[in-house]
Amino acid sequence: MMGLELKNLYDDFRDADTIKAYAQIIKEDALKLPKPINIMEVCGGHTHTIMKYGILQLLPSNIKFIHGPGCPVCIMPKERIDHAYVLAEQKDVILVTLGDMIKVPGSKGSLQDARSKGADVRFVYSPMDCLKIARENPSSKVIFFAIGFETTTPMTAALLDNVIKNGIKNIYFHINHVTVPEAMSALLADEDNNKSTTSVVPAPSEAEAAHPRNKINAFLGPSHVSVITGSKIYEEFPRDFHMPVVVAGFEPVDVMQSISMIVKQFVEGRCELEVEYKRAVTYEGNLKAQELINKYFEKADKFRWRGLGDIPKSGLKLRDAFKEFDAEILYKNILPTQEINDHKLCICGDILRGKASPPECTIFGTACKPTSPIGSCMVSSEGACAAYYKYGNLV
């Protein structure tokens, strides 16, 4: 019997002929579009796919993309990066976080800088690696600086579950988990973004479409979020905002198919929530993971997003019963509280709100590069600026 190999998970979804076939279908359907459309890919992972595989080069001129705020590293405001820096500076602390987080500059520098000055900062692929670090360093306090959307939250919850069940005394959490639908609503509530809520599927005028800015007509929803939450979290968008949503996978064939599904909705006058990534997304999602999240987390009143500002109920915090593990409470006296704004030339905020594209920034690729980032969008592998810088734009 043939086993399932890793390559089965991606080979077919990068197939050249399938991609070309979808490009042709989209091109033909786009001729029937009543007006040009702007699709926001909410997630930085999709931005990355779009740039890496040159998907913009395959689209007709009446379909444009607006890059969204879904990059957990990009939306982290400087004061929270300073939290990580200050925690890492403590003599008995090992600060653990995920990949790109160590490169983002706060007001004191990045975690990478902190480490080169002697702080013990480690990055892991799985939060569970904290268990090993804590075991090997019993006299240190291991603080997991938890970041990410609904996708990564269950792993943080699972780590806490493990810590409690095994009575581990030296693992703490600094929680920066945020949620996608609240950010999408905030973008639409933004006055400039706001659409008329007539019963017709709205589409911008041609003049507006020439400068797509923030005139969002449809969303590509991140599939990995929905693997956990189910597709149900996006129901409100077609219903209340007349905004089609297609939950899309991250391979180029997934993205092309999802674009085609959105175009068909406009051509056929539909406005629906559809799932392209059917191979892993259900309506309800992963109930076990949701249960674990609900056990340990609750909504915080607000989370301050870089670029988007305070968004009510968009962040998570540990429930009161688990505050003994909350580094933000334990280290309250040393953590800076003042909000810090970005460098005045940096337009990450506008980019995260879908109001500007990276090449419009005056310091893009000059003062701000992946090796010397000024804004977070240039740091993260999911950041829009990093994607533009890395893959260029050869259209």
Add this chain to the structure above:
Amino acid sequence: MTKTISLACGNGGEENNELISKVFYKAFKNEILEKSEDAAIIHGGALAFSTDSFTVSPLFFSGGDIGKLAVCGTCNDLAMMGAAPKYLTCSVIIEEGFELEQLEHIVASMKKELSINGAIVVSGDTKVVPRGSVDKIFINTTGIGEVLQKGISSNNITEEDVILLNRDIGCHGATIFATREGIEMSSSLQSDCTSLFPHVQALINANIKITAMRDATRGGVSAVLNEWAKQSNICIEVEEEKIPVSDEVKGICEMLGFEATALANEGTFLLALKKEDADAACEILRAFNPHAQMIGIVTNRHAKKVILKSAWGTSRFLETPTGELLPRIC
């Protein structure tokens, strides 16, 4: 540049280049050094001269160990300049408490690899430092080679040249990473760590005129292509589907979010030569590895840039890798 040295400064990519040019080139500036070749060409073009230090962790990995790597690394740098490796120095820094048996194993690997290259160690140094001052063992080798074909240089590639690759890419980086992360693959993934002089000798013996060669170590194939594009002021256009990547390496890249083109290699090299010699060179290289092939052409589309073309007709830049790729890969 930052005020302290970060791990990214040793990545073989962007930050590494910045450190080298702003600190070392600035201080040591001279005509030979500024050519930025794999090995310096000295003594009227007759000799190639190069040095390399090895800090790989783990010391032993599938397909090699730090000893084999220490000889391959320096000898390959000489071979890439069309030189036959002749004389090496070997300098080791050992941590107190290191097991003699492991040291003997490492030295035996070095001996074996020296014989493949036809080189000998003619001078050495040994330092033992207190526990914690170094992690187990670091090795430096320096080598002198006799230039067999003159004029090979990364600064001379033109639009008359095409770009060849000797094998599938990324095996060393993927192996080291999988070992460190404890990823067990039911597969034959192993480092490509190999001496490349036999390949070079075969090409030269067949009277192939080589424009440039470079082994794709830290920073991988994308670093070499970008270095060439900048040094020779050319545009290199590569067809992505022609770059061979094994299923195992692709799998590691998928799991960990790497690009195979940025992964380190220790027996993989790129070759620039005139188009008319490409078929003959490919055939010679295929005797060593069946995946050898022509992967790209040289144009003037975007000077100093590398363009990667997809099978579905789109194209993008392939940039020099940045960030903390993988410390202690070699």
